[in-house]
Amino acid sequence: MRAGSIAGPAGEAGEPGAIACALEASRSIQLGSPGARGGPHAQTATTTAATRPRSACISDTAAECSSRRAAIERAAAVDASTSVTAGAPRRAERTRGCGLHSSLWQSSIDVNERHRGRARDEPPRRAQFRSAPTRRTRNGEARARSPSAVEPARGLFEHGEGSSEPSDRGCAICRTRRGGARTSPATAGVGSAEPSRRGRDEPSDRGYAICRTRRGRDEPSSRGCALRRTHDRAPRSMHLASWNRPADEREWRMAGALRRFLFERGGLVALVAFAAYVWIAPPHIVDGDNAEMATLGMIGGVAHPTGYPAYLLWLRATSWLPGSTPAHTAAIATAILAAVQLVVLHAACRAWGARPIAASAAVAIYAAGPVVMRYSSEAEVFALNQLVVAAIVYLAAAGGPLRGVWRVAALGLVAGLGIADHVTCVLAAPVGLVGAVRGVREARRGAVAAAAGVAALAAGLAPYAYLLVTPENAISWTPIAGLDGLVGHLLRRDFGGPGAFSPHGGELHVAANLAGLAATLGRTWWWLPALAGVAMLAVRCVRAGEGEPRIGWQMLALAFVAAGPVLAARFDVVPVGLDGYAVRRFHLMPALLLAVPVAAALDVVVARYEARIRLGPATAIAALGFAAAALVAAPDVLRVRTPAVEHALRGMLRGLPPGAVAIISGDMTFFGTGYLQLAWGERPDATVVVWHLVGDRGYRDRLARRGIAIEKTTEATPSVGIAEHILASGRPLLVDRALGNVLKALPSYPYGTLFRVLPRGQARPSLDEVAAQNRDWFAALDLDYPRPGPDDEYPTAIHDSYAATWRIVADGFATAGRRDDAASAAAVARELAPRP
Incomplete structure (x- = not known):
């Protein structure tokens, strides 16, 4: 095969400049070795030839490449006994099965042969290698950094001299192996190769067949796809111009990142x-x-x-x-x-x-x-x-x-x-x-x-x-x-x-x-x-x-x-x-x-x-x-997420008299009614006071701005004095069961989940009126959710309070000797109570 067979638009067939461009594309490729993950072949190298910008080699003409041809050819001239005379035919044989890269390898052989023809009398030169600098990975292991020197021909191809398995011999870029490759790029195309993972002890076969991208948790982040590192240098000579499109590159990167995120990173x-x-x-x-x-x-x-x-x-x-x-x-x-x-x-x-x-x-x-x-x-x-x-x-x-x-x-x-x-x-x-x-x-x-x-x-x-x-x-x-x-x-x-x-x-x-x-x-x-x-x-x-x-x-x-x-x-x-x-x-x-x-x-x-x-x-x-x-x-x-809490608090707010003040002690009632009033706009005329904050001066100032003036007192039962002060202002007052001193000192009766407090001396309504008010209150309540069990946290507590209201009504009827009404109220209490 003639060297010019891989030349792209940068030069005519057989033009040395095109060959130089094709070879220059391999200068930054790592040596791929079956043991390249910490084994004896872990060193990597690059050519010592002068480098140029990554995109320069695509459009260079033969004249522009001629100034660098000598340096590239000198780097390509390796020991004749190992790389040209004895190795070339054998290596060319070993690249069979990788039609994508056979032409490029043959081109490098032609360059070496011509160089030997011009400098036959010169002693063979060996490529100079030096150890690649290392870095410390997250696991504390020494890993090779980016290579410092690469043998020109072997930088692009790996032929398995260090391996005893013939099946591991082949192309370092696409990992095509003789007799055992899943997919050949020459037949399936660049983008059709599939991943082949064989375990932690066989790193040479990890990763994708065409793109060896970060193949495991022990893989250094600097090691990646050999082909993608050269795609912008020699896509035309390798017939990969379509892969060089930025959109394809972005899609490839995004697909790989998505796979890693989904499967490797949770x-x-x-x-x-x-x-x-x-x-x-x-x-x-x-x-x-x-x-x-x-x-x-x-x-x-x-x-x-x-x-x-x-x-x-x-x-x-x-x-x-x-x-x-x-x-x-x-x-x-x-x-x-x-x-x-x-x-x-x-x-x-x-x-x-x-x-x-x-x-x-x-x-x-x-x-x-x-x-x-x-x-x-x-x-x-x-x-x-x-x-x-x-x-x-x-x-x-x-x-x-x-x-x-x-x-x-x-x-x-x-x-x-x-x-x-x-x-x-x-x-x-x-x-x-x-x-x-x-x-x-x-x-x-x-x-x-x-x-x-x-x-x-x-x-x-x-x-x-x-x-x-x-x-x-x-x-x-x-x-x-x-x-x-x-x-x-x-x-x-x-x-x-x-x-x-x-x-x-x-x-x-x-x-x-x-x-x-x-x-x-x-x-x-x-x-x-x-x-x-x-x-x-x-x-x-x-x-x-x-x-x-x-x-x-x-x-x-x-x-x-x-x-x-x-x-x-x-x-x-x-x-x-x-x-x-x-x-x-x-x-x-x-x-x-x-x-x-x-x-x-x-x-x-x-x-x-x-x-x-x-x-x-x-x-x-x-x-x-x-x-x-x-x-x-x-x-x-x-089971603890039913709308029982919100429905109960919404029913409480809607059942309050206009301009009412409700003094409560629980955080659930305080924050829940605040949510309905501030986030939903429910009953802005009503004021809900949480009792355990009344002792704070800042909170009392806030209440004063809403028309409830509360002064600090030294009385033994300050809640009674505050209740009387609110009643004296003409605003209806309701409290919960925690304010027992108010319920003992002032007349009251159950109303929904609260107690309506009356001024001193005012008579309570009759039992029938109390029952009717509560019947209307509960009729407006939304109970369209599963009835809670005995240990369903706040829904259970809510329904316990529902049942407690009707038990009070039933006790009142029983005390008055009205057994039928007492039984009816007790039945309502059982229906509203949590499941046994």
Whole structure:
């Protein structure tokens, strides 16, 4: 075959300049060797000839190439005994089966032969090689950087001299192998080759047949597709002009990135989980904190301590999402955070040594836990807190994505944002500190890295400034005055300080809360993986595995103990009913920290059967497993997500007399009615007062602006005096059962879920009038949802209050001797009560 057969438009057939252009395209190609991943053939090289811009060689004419021809031909002249005299015929034979590159190889032979004809008397020259510089990968292994010298002919083709397997001989670019290639580019085209993966011990056969792109987690990022690195230099001489189109290149890159994201980085599981979270996201409020966040995320305001400004800013920024209601919009925004959390958690598991398949399985199990699904699909601060903790675990790992100053700064920024969301993220400090120490040691100047971390931490705390400028509204917490008020809000002074669970304190129930924690972790991780994860965590603390050293595992174990058993032992409530709802949210963090050792335990199984497992199908199975587990967990979540809370509060507001004042004690009623009034515009004339904030001067000033003047008093029962003051103003007054002193001192009667309070001396209405008013109130109530069970949290509490109203009416009829009316009222109470 003549050398000019590969010449493109740059020169006529047989023109040396065209051959030079074709050969120049191979100067930056790495040597492809079956052992090129750390084996004896791991060195790479490039020619020492002068380089030009990548696009210059396509359009050069023969005259423009002639000035460089001598340098290229000198580089092409290798030892005659190994590369020309004895090697050329044999190598030409070995390229059979790769029709795409045979012509280019023959051209290099012709150049060498002509060079030998002109310089036959000169001694043979050997190409000069030097060791390629190395870099340290995330696993601590030395890897070759970009090559510094390449033998011209072998730079483009690999012929298997270092391999004893004839099937491995062939073209280094397309990996066509004699007698065993799946697809030949000469027959199937450049873009039709399919990936061929044969296991961790055969790196030469990994990746795509035509494009060897980053073929595994041990592959250096600098190693890629040999063909794509030359496509803009010699597409015409290699008949690949169509592949050189930018649109094709972008599509190729996007397709590869999408595959990596879906199957290697947990994207498929995260997308399926996001769809499930949006599917179960409630379009109504379900509890007090949920109502508060949905409202303040829409209109602004200060949330209860610690303020959670980072989460509120996220809700404000995503208020444009297409939710059917403000609560639904906030739930979708929270589901986005939860999906990102799963991607980061997957990366953290891989950074700690797990394979992608094991990480996908662990993340799928975690994401389908009932408590995880619940707080990932409603407006609550815990999804962002989980994302912060997952990011800390990822960044702190020895195989994390950053090094030196960048690692320390990223950890500081994430920690600051975490504190600006939920302070329990500080329980992951052991992991974050070991990562910060690593970053300081990796940096050239440790002091600079430490200063960068402190500055990033301060930047992460910046969202707290939002609490000083956000507008005040009816359900905002008490106004924050200056820096001292901001620090007090952060430290939860109103709730007894950072270490107190409730402002009143009480007896600790250690055994009950530890049992509740164990039940939550077991149910989240399906028991057996949870036990395997705990065992693996203990093993790694005393015996290091691949990747993360022992100190990292020891700090992870310390964080797990602090966020799990130690925190649970501090709760002063028994975890049943609504108290169980309150403490179960704090079990999320230890459940997430357990994901890393669970993935490590699953990785042991994956490593044993890796040769039989393919990444794509295994990841798809993990996603299907999540879907199946989510279907099992969904009823447990949906039973506490009925619209009972919102319907009850809407009925309460609509049943109030014009201009009424309702004094209540529960956060659910306060924030729920605020959501309906501020986000929906329900009954703006009514005023709802939460009793436990009346003692704050800022809150009393807010009430005064709404026409309710309350002065601080030293009376033994201040609630009675305040009630009489409101009644004296002529406004109707209603209270809930918590204000027992008012109900004892002043005449009252049940009205819906509240009690109507009358001035002193005024007679109560008759029993028939009370029954009629309540009958009308409940007739207007929307009860079109499943009747709650005995342990369905707030829906159960709501229906208990419905039944209590009619029991009072029934007792009144029974006291009056009206048995039939009493039986009728008791029957209504049984119908409204939760299922037995």
